[in-house]
Amino acid sequence: MQRSIKELSVRYDPINETNTFTNGDIVEGRVVLEVTKEINVENLFVKLTGDADVRWTEGSGDDERSYSDHERYFKQKQYFIQDSSKKGQCEKNTTLVSGETYGSVIKPGSHVFPFRFQLPQQNMPPTFKGFHGWVKYIVMVKLKRSWKPTSSAQAEINFAPRNFGTNDHLLQPQSGTEDKKMKLFGSGKMSMTVTTDKTGYMLGEIIRVSVDIDNSSSRDIKLKYSLKQLQTFIAGRSTTHAHKDIVKETKDCIPSGGKTRFVVDIKLPHDIMVTIENCRIIKVQYELKVYLDVSFASDPTVKFPVVIIPPLQQCPPWHDPPPPYMPPQPNLVPYPGGAAPPPAGLYPNLYDPVPPYPGTAAGTFPNPNAMLPGFHPAPSAPVYDLNQSTKESFPNAPH
Incomplete structure (x- = not known):
């Protein structure tokens, strides 16, 4: 039996030659959804998260013990399609970002949904993968339908904290x-x-x-x-x-x-x-x-x-720093577990204070992920000729 969802992928625009983001940078991109027949969608959203995770085991057999811990830095979410019964509800530990919304009925064809996030101006660790843990910054799209498994796809972004000088x-x-x-x-x-x-x-x-x-x-x-x-x-x-x-x-x-x-x-x-x-x-x-x-x-x-x-990052050549892009933030993200922020000086800050404007302007470098002509966002999910679409698919991840 033919699958109704042929492609669900998420792509973001590189921001510089090394494709590395820092504090305050804008993450822009698009979700591509290609369907072979009409579907009805309850929820379609994209989220940007920053997390650290550790886990390891010690011993063996009956003496084996597992250890793990997790730390979340932020979660931002933008809805394209949302269940009408849940609109306006607060989501715990989530910053909701406004954007274009679409109807719940998706016609056959390829559809493009644009998104835009801003990385927080807080002191966060860089992207890291080690022996027993990692720090990841991920853009993920999820599509939910009644009586169907959730479909998802993701892409990792490389993050490095801003460094404007040496202590x-x-x-x-x-x-x-x-x-x-x-x-x-x-x-x-x-x-x-x-x-x-x-x-x-x-x-x-x-x-x-x-x-x-x-x-x-x-x-x-x-x-x-x-x-x-x-x-x-x-x-x-x-x-x-x-x-x-x-x-x-x-x-x-x-x-x-x-x-x-x-x-x-x-x-x-x-x-x-x-x-x-x-x-x-x-x-x-x-x-x-x-x-x-x-x-x-x-x-x-x-x-x-x-x-x-990190290497010294240069300010972009603006004559006057532009005002920061600040997406609507009805639900500010508290520290994990609702705890108070750690006292100043608890963790040494190797980096100077982050300036109140984005570090690098998007669009300075060519965008290898740009859609071909003919892909344009519209108030309702547009339909395109499947034979003319160019795709860079990410494997669907389990829910």
Whole structure:
């Protein structure tokens, strides 16, 4: 039997070359619905959500335990078609956005429904996928009919918090010294002083590390260093950790009686995750470790935290900042569970305050998702020749 819904997809317009959104940006796009026969729709809506989620298991068999937690940052919803009996009702923890509405009867053909959201101006973590959790910003469409399974499709957007400058404490250099006196398998002592040029770095920057070594021992030693990413996942009072090495290197040997200075440049990749400290259930941190490799003895080690922030984003070249696009917000989103907002300073804010206008104007770059000529929104869902439609389908997701 032929399915009545041939396509249900959601597409949004890229906002810049990297297709990355930030605080206050406008997310515009369209829902495409193609049906092969007339259908009656109870609800058709698109929503934009921001969420963090963690889950993991420990043990096995009868001792296996599962842990999970969730944090929602916002939910905005725009209705195209709504059950008349529910119109005007408040929806918990949801910001309702007004837009064009359509009749509940959908004729055969391909139909386009435009939407427009604005990302909140609040301090939210970046898009992230880790070992035991994620942070996602998703545009999802749902279509509900009587006595039929709910149809849905979604698309993820990449979000990075706005950074208009670097906080003063991130510009501070770091320094540490470690000494070791040889007792077994050798004599004398060795010392190492490590200095970094600052504490915080943007993606793509170079971490410059100076290492002064005095090997007054009877042993030859090697200088080693690493940059490690540490992921922490939190569910209630339980935590689990994961890590991965970003850089791991060994320098030349320092012979007995030798003194030397190494200047090490560590280039940060552009594709690693920035530091996350503004999420209640997920932390992403970095540790720089510099140590002397001494055979059959403990290694003198200096460790520093490293903060990685998004690249500096430029303001658009407006002569005067335009007023922000503020969709109607009859239901403001409270913090999860109705709790009060966390006190200032509870989570370190690595980013300067967000300005009161969108970061980048939509339409600056070509839109690869643009509809072909002939697709135009209209007060009632328009019908088009199925043979002339061009589609980029997303798989239907279960309800």
